[in-house]
Amino acid sequence: MSVTLAAPVVDVQELSRRFGxxxxxxxxxxxxxxxxVFGLIGPNGAGKTTTIKMLTTLLAATxxxxxxxxxxISAQPAxxxxxxxxxxxxxxxxxxxxxxxxxxxxxxxxxxxxxxxQLRIREALEHVGLQAFADELVRNYSGGMIRRLEIASALxxxxxxxxxxxxxxxxxxxxxxxxxxxxxxxxxxxxxxxLLTTHYMEEADRLxxxxxxxHRGRLVAVGSPAELKARLGRPGVTLQDVFxxxxxEEVELTGSYRETGRTRRVAARLE
Amino acid sequence: xxxxxxxxxxxxxxxxALEGLTALGQIATIVGYEARKLRHDPSELLLRAxxxxxxxxxxxxxxxxxxxIPTAPLSYLxxxxxxxxxxxxxxxxxxxxxxxxxxxxxxxxxxxxxxxxRRTILVGGxxxxxxxxxxxxxxxxxxxxxxxxxxxxxxxxxxxxxxVTVVLGSALFSTLSMVIASLxxxxxxxxxxxxxxxxxxxxxxxxxxxxKIMPPWLRPFALVNPLTYLVDALRNLVLPAGSGLTIxxxxxxxxxxxxxxxxxxxxxxxxxxxxxQ
Numbered sequence: 239m240s241v242t243l244a245a246p247v248v249d250v251q252e253l254s255r256r257f258g259x260x261x262x263x264x265x266x267x268x269x270x271x272x273x274x275v276f277g278l279i280g281p282n283g284a285g286k287t288t289t290i291k292m293l294t295t296l297l298a299a300t301x302x303x304x305x306x307x308x309x310x311i312s313a314q315p316a317x318x319x320x321x322x323x324x325x326x327x328x329x330x331x332x333x334x335x336x337x338x339x340x341x342x343x344x345x346x347x348x349x350x351x352x353x354x355x356q357l358r359i360r361e362a363l364e365h366v367g368l369q370a371f372a373d374e375l376v377r378n379y380s381g382g383m384i385r386r387l388e389i390a391s392a393l394x395x396x397x398x399x400x401x402x403x404x405x406x407x408x409x410x411x412x413x414x415x416x417x418x419x420x421x422x423x424x425x426x427x428x429x430x431x432x433l434l435t436t437h438y439m440e441e442a443d444r445l446x447x448x449x450x451x452x453h454r455g456r457l458v459a460v461g462s463p464a465e466l467k468a469r470l471g472r473p474g475v476t477l478q479d480v481f482x483x484x485x486x487e488e489v490e491l492t493g494s495y496r497e498t499g500r501t502r503r504v505a506a507r508l509e
Numbered sequence: 510x511x512x513x514x515x516x517x518x519x520x521x522x523x524x525x526a527l528e529g530l531t532a533l534g535q536i537a538t539i540v541g542y543e544a545r546k547l548r549h550d551p552s553e554l555l556l557r558a559x560x561x562x563x564x565x566x567x568x569x570x571x572x573x574x575x576x577x578i579p580t581a582p583l584s585y586l587x588x589x590x591x592x593x594x595x596x597x598x599x600x601x602x603x604x605x606x607x608x609x610x611x612x613x614x615x616x617x618x619x620x621x622x623x624x625x626x627r628r629t630i631l632v633g634g635x636x637x638x639x640x641x642x643x644x645x646x647x648x649x650x651x652x653x654x655x656x657x658x659x660x661x662x663x664x665x666x667x668x669x670x671x672x673v674t675v676v677l678g679s680a681l682f683s684t685l686s687m688v689i690a691s692l693x694x695x696x697x698x699x700x701x702x703x704x705x706x707x708x709x710x711x712x713x714x715x716x717x718x719x720x721k722i723m724p725p726w727l728r729p730f731a732l733v734n735p736l737t738y739l740v741d742a743l744r745n746l747v748l749p750a751g752s753g754l755t756i757x758x759x760x761x762x763x764x765x766x767x768x769x770x771x772x773x774x775x776x777x778x779x780x781x782x783x784x785x786q
Contacts, residue, residue, distance in 0.1 A: 291785070291786070294623055295623075296619065296622055296623060296782070296785045296786065297785075297786050316625050316627070319623055319624060319625045320625040322623070324619065324623045326616050326619045327616075328615060328616025328619065329615055329616045329617070330616050330617055330619050330620040331617070331620075332546075332612075332617050332620075333615075334546050334549060334550065335542070335545055335546055335549060339542070339545050342538075342541075342542075343538055343539070343541075343542045343620075344620065344624070345538075346534060346535060346537070346538025346539075346541070346542075347535055347538060347539075347621065347624035347625070347626045348624060348625060349531045349534060349535070349625075352534075375549065391620070
């Protein structure tokens with residue numbers, strides 16, 4: 239048991255993904271120990287979502303390998319899926335059914351025994367403060383409530399690692415604060431490893447023990463927020479400065495039409 | 510948090526029996542989920558009931574009057590009813606893929622694809638879910654036929670046969686629909702192809718006229734058209750025995766439907782994961 243506890247829960251080695259001539263993720267290597275919140279930051283189009291999709295087995299890697307929760311992503315994807323939770327940037331909650339029913343289908347897909355199902359769902363909803371809205375259709379939820387429901391859904395089968403892709407995109411400051419609290423609380427209670435992506439520097443600073451800066455598919459810096467700030471070698475540095483330093487001046491120029499459209503649609507739906 | 514393996518039935522070593530049981534549970538979950546959705550919003554089912562009503566009441570009655578289509582010894586309405594039943598199953602199932610595209614655009618599809626359920630189970634579960642809609646159509650058509658006093662051979666056994674056949678037909682065309690959805694990925698293109706497919710499938714079949722009055726060049730198409738076998742199976746079941754208006758034995762019809770459905774499920778299981786990329 240001590241051996242598995244010592245091994246990182248996510249171990250990425252030289253992972254790459256190309257789409258035709260375009261290299262979205264370029265020989266990425268990093269590791270996330272158990273109990274850690276690790277953040278991938280970078281401008282739109284830096285390869286954050288592509289990385290998460292590979293680690294959650296939704297997208298095949300072009301080359302390289304990655305162990306997630308003890309299994310290699312391309313060799314044993316089903317074993318990986320059994321042990322991870324994923325809250326995508328898009329909205330995975332179904333607006334046409336209730337919060338309870340959203341979790342009910344997930345419980346069934348993960349093979350949670352029928353006898354435990356109801357209890358587990360009630361617990362999960364209580365944990366994110368949604369027990370009073372269990373039988374309400376999700377289309378009547380606020381954006382923050384939807385995100386919290388999705389986090390509850392991703393945790394229902396008690397995963398070893400939770401992937402959060404832009405967890406607070408499109409949320410107002412109050413809802414964002416509530417989601418942050420939820421993530422920190424979850425981390426304190428269960429010690430689940432979390433790998434999140436964000437382009438909000440405040441979010442990375444607040445939640446992450448360590449941060450990897452992605453730029454054009456490459457990991458250009460890894461370290462704790464304090465270490466990264468210290469690397470710039472001048473006082474009063476914020477994570478925003480770190481980000482600008484590594485990601486450079488083209489931050490504003492990236493982000494395709496399609497991506498922008500998606501982000502705005504998510505934002506509109508969460509409002 | 511304890512490791513997943515101690516909590517999730519799937520993680521326990523238990524061999525094939527447990528795996529099969531889990532797969533059945535996952536299919537039941539997917540079908541149950543569809544049932545809950547339909548319960549929250551049954552409007553589609555009600556709207557879909559209008560078209561078969563028009564076909565039977567207007568088209569069927571008019572053509573019965575003029576005796577244009579040779580269906581002796583049965584009345585044209587008797588002959589037509591299984592055809593319209595099959596047609597309404599086709600029409601509701603062939604657009605099922607639009608739900609998959611909508612789920613892809615919203616992101617809901619990720620919830621399914623990131624779960625440990627096998628891809629064949631996800632697709633097969635969706636195919637069976639689609640049959641809930643098909644069965645509601647079957648109920649409407651059979652009630653209409655009864656209201657129009659169309660004589661059909663409805664015994665508990667033939668009704669059970671109709672249920673099995675409608676489930677198979679719905680699964681077949683909804684899986685075909687998911688294959689198309691996985692390939693085209695956008696609603697606009699999907700609707701275009703859906704429209705393009707339904708009419709040829711419908712007219713190049715035995716749904717509203719016997720193959721023998723069809724132009725000879727069209728007949729080979731009718732014989733590779735799964736709708737023909739769906740219609741023929743239903744005629745085998747509900748038309749009085751010995752009418753001579755069926756083409757194949759019931760077992761052959763059901764065999765073709767089952768084989769085609771399984772083939773399409775395997776194909777769709779390959780393509781469906783592309784929806785999350």
